[in-house]
Amino acid sequence: MSSFHVILTGSNDELGSYLLEVLSRNETVKTITCLKPLPDPKAPKATTERPTGQGSRVSIPLHEKVQFLQCDLSKPDLDIEAGTNQALRATVNLVIHNDWPSDPGRPFSYFHPHLLGVKNLINFVNKCTHGTKLCFISSASVAGRWAALSGASSKIPEVVLEDWRLATPGYGQSKLVAERLIAEATRSLGIDGVICRLGQVTGPARNDHYGLANSRDWFPSMIRSSIVLGALPATLGPLDDIDWMPVDTCAEILVQLQIQTGLENDERRRWGRKGRRDGKTIQVHHLTNPYTTPYSSLVKIIQDTLSENIKIIPLSEWIDLLEKSANQKDNTNAKMIEPSQSPAQPELADTSSKDMRVDAIPALKSITFFKELEMRARVVPSARAPRLETKLTASKSTILREMRAVEQVEVKNWLRQWGIVRFERA
DSSP states (O other), X not given: OOOEEEEEEOTTSHHHHHHHHHHHHOTTEEEEEEEEEOSSTTSOSSOEEOOOOTTSSXXXXXXTXXXXXXXXXXXXXXXXXXXXXXXXXXXXXXXXXXXXXXOTTSOGGGGHHHHHHHHHHHHHHHTOSSOOEEEEEEEGGGGTTHHHHHOOOSOBOSSOOOXXXXXXXXXXHHXXXXXXXXXXXXXXXXXXXXXXXXXXXXXXXXXXSSSOOOTTSHHHHHHHHHHHHTEEESOOGGGOEEOOEEHHHHHHHHHHHHHHHHHHHHHHHHTTOOSOOTTOOOEEEEESOSSOEEHHHHHHHHHHHHOTTSEEEOHHHHHHHHXXXXXXXXXXXXXXXXXXXOTTSOEEOOOOSHHHHHHHOGGGGGHHHHHHHHHHHHHOTTOOOOOBOOHHHHXXXXXXXXXXXXXXHHHHHHHHHTTSSOOOOO
């Protein structure tokens, strides 16, 4: 049986921690090297350490498989000592590049060091001994303007995108440049490149304290703010079709795609086919729920779970309430729900300062985002955000094929994971 030595970047973020867990459980993965940035210029370079698992979502012993290696992806040879670098090139056969700042508000220039990191990982993979695969975790934001510019209502295809105008400014543009770098390296250098574009990834499917959803995303921020405002938006405009994927399911699919296709490549080489050649075509995978659920069928569930006193109002009215809350100098009547409380047990919070208001009503940080949703819904009420095509990816992943649409149980589970309602004790 073939075995894998995997390099993983971004192992400390939401998706990365689940990728680390799934890789650790996979019997064909023998070694995992997590590349982590140097915490400061004085930190030692190219040193390894054993993880303890503390503060991680990984629930199994890691010391037998996992090592952490400090490096700087933006520097030549990843700023790793020559001997260590050479040893990695001789054994690594899969690189999963997940380390990318999730900050859509940043300008394109902010992502320059991360694009250098892609270039340096391409150089690393090109020098590897075993036809190493480079898997880049990308985003649907590379085609965020698909509906406006493509002139088509079809889904975003599972191919490399040629039109630079399709990407959303800043974050999406940086992801698209990274995709094109890897696609060109696949074509001209013959490396084994893979692009995995993610749609909306939310909390894990598992229903326990172990898996925790990202409570800073726009949707949980909207729910927390709605509790304070006393109202939920009735629609989300172009985002009314919910096609979200749980983060643990996303990690399972990613590993299944990379490990299974890696084994298939080994089989082809075993039968004498050349493993590396010029003119190769990069693989593009899309990870999003193939099925949608209308937001209108979920908002009543959210209302019933939170409080019957929370109204459901048009999106434009909800934004008006949000704007008014930003301008209030004293908001002592705002209701806050602590993670240890149920919605029936609110506390009063003095949010007189700007920082405290944003903490109490986190959707204030995304007010421009919600205004854009409302504007698009008003101009073209039937318009929906572009969706990722998944036919080719589903043909390679049994997990993706067996997914179901978001249901009531997932929504209630996420509300618990976000700390909005209590976990039910066994």
